[in-house]
Amino acid sequence: MTDRLRALVVYAHPCEESFGGALHRTVVESLGARGWDVDDCDLYAEGFSPVLTAEERRGYHDVPQNIEPVRNYVDRLRAAEALVFSFPVWNFGYPAILKGFFDRVFLPGVSFRLEDGRVLPNLTHVKKLAAVTTYGGTRMRAFLAGDPPRRHFTRSVWHVTRPERMKYVALYDMNRNTPAALSAHLDRVRREMETL
Template sequence: MRILVVHAHPVETSFNAALHRTTVDTLRAAGHAVDDCDLYAEGFDPVLSRAERLGYHDTDANRDPVRAHVDRLLAAEALVFVHPVWNFGFPAILKGYLDRVFLPGVSFRLVDGKVRPALTNVRRLAAVTSYGGTRMRALLAGDPPRKAVTRVIRAACGFPPVTYLAHYDMNRSTDATRAAFLARVERTMRAF
């Protein structure tokens, strides 16, 4: 399977970078063709320009500024996001990627004013993430990143199976809890 892995963390020595490496290495070892999109390493510009917003609904031209990323997304049969949760949301670079790449005509179509999925090439969806706080704290805040992946992005893909792996309470994590989560990510990606 062709899998696009989208990684969003600026520090190559972080636990999130270890999650990214484990995800990519395990998927490749399982025989998948992995397109590894490290947004920070690639210098992705997350800022939606005025011109892009004005041309947002022009499906003939809206993808031009991010064509390479759109092409990668449209070539994928599966999509995996690897990112931390910061301030109960995605890192800005990942939010900007979604704003600039998940465009009308790419991730959705408007049919009679209603949104219809367009990323039906994506047959599997996953997120591998970490939260500073506990699961309860995330629930009390509404857990926007989980909802974005398991509802909004999933809907854009035509409701494929979704896997959401989250390591909670990173603020008090230990070597043992991090190792256990890495092992869980490896097991899950091996069977992906």
């Protein structure tokens, strides 16, 4: 067992009975088995609104007032030492609810700060970062499309956290995976969370 850490798991899938739901449960159970404090943030179950309003956009750079509409989520993010996102890739992107989470919660003064026009990391207390995801198409199809979720996660999210350890655990070609392959991937996710 490692030192006790506080992990925020951000889950973005509307169907708990889906394979995405199974991945989410595996993540939460594996981290809990390590003795970590897990804050399980199910965006759909919590009714998170992904819509950045006109008022929020106008006050986007007004630190610290900009956090008021999403203070609960900001507080949870600031308390996390590990950050794990569990989501499917749809249309070569994040589900809208997760994209909205980044738009509304990863704010100036929260995930980054601007100094002389430069974006500097502001979530450096996050020591461990992971994404657990699935793609309908093959890895080649994702590559040819530029794989926006992987690029955003491994560049932008990495940049604002600068973690000691980062993992991007993806299962491609969901449209043709067998039950055995799905089971093997759940085992892989369990192992990856045990070594995060």
